[in-house]
Amino acid sequence: MLTKEFYLLTESSVICSYLVSKWINNLAELPNFRGFLLKEDMPSENLIQKRKLFHGEYAGKKLLTDEDYQKLICLYPALDETEKAMISLFGVSQYSTTEYAKTFFLGNDVNQEYAKNFLKENSKVSPPYIFACLTQILQPWWLEITNSQLFNVHSAVLPYARGMYSIENIAILRDINKFKKVVGFTIHYIDKGVDLGPIIRAERIIDPFRFNSIWELKGYIYMIEFDAYVKTAKEIISNNQTMPVGVIQNPSLRGPNFRIKNFAYDKLRQAEEGYLAMKNAFN
Secondary structure, three states: OOOOOEEEEEEOOHHHHHHHHHHHHHOOOOOOEEEEEEEOOOOOHHHHHHHHHHHHHHEOOOOOOHHHHHHHHHHOOOOOHHHHHHHHHHOEOOOOOOOOOOEEEOOOOOOOHHHHHHHHHOOOOOOOEEEEOOOOOOOHHHHHHHOOOEEEEEOOOOOOOEEOOHHHHHHHHOOHHHHHHHOEEEEEEOOOOOOOOOEEEEEEOOOOOOOOOHHHHHHHHHHHHHHHHHHHHHHHHHOOOOOOOOEOOOHHHOOOEEOHHHOOHHHHHHHHHHHHHHHHHHO
């Protein structure tokens, strides 16, 4: 019986460094782990080493100076409010996204020919299992090459809020009941739709208003979803007898598909204010 060969497909960001760190500590030693696939052009060896040194020096540190943050901004493409909140709550992640030996850079567009050829070449014996966590929608050929053994973790409860910045977009509405319904995460199969694949696991935050900001809430969700993702991946990979079927989403409950291009700076501030307004009303 063939073992389940698997990859983590993600990108170089502070958020994803927490997932990569958890993956290294829990799954990287498994003989069937093939490595990390990164949505990033091949960085210089100098940048890879600088990232590694930064995480080595600051791992676990929660209070960074302006100078420290400036160093971090030079190492990753961007640093948003959620990432700052994650550092304040949990400290800098243990590992960078790029220091693991078996890291493969697919380019900033993982739907290009280079990524396709890489995947084909590494699927000749058997289609790999790919656990994704990234902002780009994958083309159908990913499903074809992997035999639909393709998973995603979504930072909201499906099917109520799909796409990017789901929680922020719902916060703008200032509807407490709607907000409480979507605050959590979902692990699901990837299909040809956007966040429409069968659900393997979904969890909701019991008290989403115990945080100081929507960014702390988001940071907390990322951490618990990463823990759940690692656990779920381990269960799937270690079981050579069965596969999770997943629960097909009810179309009548399907929420809007939020697009990253429609989330401008003004909406970011509206989400902040909307969360605090709901928090004050709830408490």
